[in-house]
Amino acid sequence: MYNNITITSYDHKGQGIAKVEGKIIFVPNTIVGEIVNIKITKEKKNYMEGKVTAIIKESPTRVKRICPYYEDCGGCDLLHLPYDEQLKYKENKIKNIVNQYLKEKIEITSIVSSDQQLNYRNKVTFQADKENIGFFSKKSNKIVNIDSCLLLDKSLNNYLKELKKSNCFEKKKIILRTNGKQVLDNEDKIIKTIGKYQFKVSLTSFFQINDNVTLKMYEKIKEYCNLSKDDNVLDLYCGIGTIGIYLSELCKKVLGVEINEQAIKDANENKKLNKIDNITFIADNVNKVIDKLNFKPTIIIVDPPRAGLDTKTINQIIKFKPKKLIYTSCDPMTLVRDLKILKDHFKIEQITPFDMFPNTYHVECVCLLTKK
Ligand SMILES: C[S@@+](CC[C@H](N)C(=O)[O-])C[C@H]1O[C@@H](n2cnc3c(N)ncnc32)[C@H](O)[C@@H]1O
CATH class of the missing domain: 3.40.50.150 (Vaccinia Virus protein VP39)
Structure with missing residues (x-):
């Protein structure tokens, strides 16, 4: 446990970086300038990983929890930063x-x-088991059960609601793609528009998200x-x-x-x-x-x-x-x-x-x- 530690920069994955006793600590969900108390979750020879237990001095720009799954789910990394x-x-x-x-x-x-900045994703891969449907958590293959995701196009969130009502989670992976009107969940194709061109895209083909x-x-x-x-x-x-x-x-x-x-x-x-x-x-x-x-x-x-x-x-x-x-x-x-x-x-x-x-x-x- 380290107390009153200042976050000084970010790493390539958007995690805050602090230095204690000559060693670097990576601390997710922090903002440069914030002072925090940290619990160490991993200790290696050259670096440590930590989790915030208390924010002592909070950045005035911090975006407050707009997603209930943020800390567990592996989807977002910067939701706490203003755009x-x-x-x-x-x-x-x-x-x-x-x-x-x-x-x-x-x-x-x-x-x-x-x-x-929200609802922009036109494609999603949900992980599922008998009880849950959602995304893998940040550091494990445990599924974080979600009711909706802030990054997904609204049609995908509506589809998720229906999927949950039907209670059929027999698939391990559910891949959906949308053009905003029609959600694709099988081997059919969907039509997407870029500029003046139209593109048919199958579920298994790549399309920018x-x-x-x-x-x-x-x-x-x-x-x-x-x-x-x-x-x-x-x-x-x-x-x-x-x-x-x-x-x-x-x-x-x-x-x-x-x-x-x-x-x-x-x-x-x-x-x-x-x-x-x-x-x-x-x-x-x-x-x-x-x-x-x-x-x-x-x-x-x-x-x-x-x-x-x-x-x-x-x-x-x-x-x-x-x-x-x-x-x-x-x-x-x-x-x-x-x-x-x-x-x-x-x-x-x-x-x-x-x-x-x-x-x-x-x-x-x-x-x-x-x-x-
Ligand atoms: C980032 S996507 C780009 C697709 C396209 N340029 C676009 O803007 O939609 C990369 C594509 O490379 C394909 N790909 C991956 N490895 C490849 C390889 N060794 N040879 C040819 N295509 C490959 C993938 O199937 C995928 O469609």
């Missing part, structure tokens, strides 16, 4: 990671905010590409073809590559739905096919999962010598790891962070690189 402080935290986090790992001056724009930020992000990708009719765009990790289709009318050809076969089926339907004829999709592992593509890209867009790019993919991107590479990332640590290699061949022009996931520590980035 402008969340944005500041995320922007600084990207700056710190970039400075620390790339060690050169790179332009990072202001973070692009989300129009909705915050619609208003997705539109802003795709607009930034379009701006970074600054396409002409001579450009051939390679859209790697293309999901259901959203980015490629969004850009298709501005360039000569698009080739999308995606590992999930169902997503590629959706992508081909989306090509027809939007009457696009200059786009082709390949269902395969980027790593396996990247050196066999019969395509000369002038611009490459990558939007990999959290793991980022593998060495073979990076090497082939370098070999393609595109005039631009646009790297969309949901994990700044793997982004900087990959940029460290790419920067010998490309100039890192700018990084724009996006608040795709308000109230969590997660942040999306789009990075523009140009050939050196």
